[in-house]
Amino acid sequence: MELSSFKKWIDPALRAMPPKRMILTGIILIVLIMFIAIPVSNRWMYPLKYEEDILNSAKQYKISPFLVMAVIRVETKFDPSRVSHANAQGLMQITPGTVDTVIKNAPFSPAVRDQIGDPKVNIQLGTWYLAYLIKEFNGNEAVAVAAYNAGPNKVKSWLKDKKWDGTVQNANRIEYSETRKYVQKVMGYYGKYKSVYGSLVED
Template sequence: MKPGRRRALILLILVGLFLLLNSSLVWKWMYPIKYRLEIMDAARQYSVDPHLILAVIRSESSFQSDRVSKKGAVGLMQIMPDTAKWIVDQGDFKPANEDYLYDPVMNIRIGTWYLQFLHARYEGDAAKIIAAYNAGPGKVNGWLSDGQWNGSRDHLEDIPYPETRMYVQRVLYYQDRYERVYDDELH
């Protein structure tokens, strides 16, 4: 093969790969949605951005409903049992059995209710909501009142807990990805 044709073939292959990698099919494969109906129902019921719910689930459990963390958080949205009990009482939920946190429908509803609760508490500020989902509102309120963190997205590096700092960054990243990939599909 002549050098000019070889370069043209390589260029054609590279352009083809670029187009393939930028196709919505590839992006949807990289950022899947499982439990779409359950997420959309909870998002509508509690007025929470479905992209945020997806980002939390992706970060917490990678869509594995039987996941249990080392600290004891359970299910898709990795809810601590004590927090779940409080949410069940506050939100007037009626779990069918003791293993309700393993049920994707209940876990998504309880987790989304909690995101809505945090949304109201932190006036819709995504960084604070996500930090509180991970570390708890008490810790976040302490950081804010002590001036350790001003609560802004631009100062995530000031979050005192490295785990929470990385968690907030990861959830915001995934939320952005899900918004870009599923821009008009989830509203």
């Protein structure tokens, strides 16, 4: 339909519509547009890759997949090729020391040392280690996230010396600025990813 023909059709219809109904129709259209646009915008702002691997590993090790997503977002923005100056590798920035801890405490073969760059293996290792830290710190996810960044021994010393109470609200008291920002970012993204992708997980 040409624009001129469309206008000839729509103009009389709009003029015939009572003003109150026109306003109501406009409001409904705006709400519908927002209903469609906001989820699309949110998924653009909080992208997600390797969804199946994250969901499977999180389910296997009984932790929130949204926390795993948040860690990956902060660590590498879902870039599996990232390697740090400390030789932390892959999506979840697994260090050689972390691999040793995982192999020592979990049923992983030493062969995984050569597979850290594989996104699926990296997610499995990182998710297991994150679950291990959560258990180590009695279910406190914020403390586990801090330990993922700074190491469990350092975090234990902060808690023992009462330099930090282990809450997100008081994360500004964390001694290391890098870890302080890390905890705040991860826990912030945790909530965002849960809000945007909550429908991925069955109740």
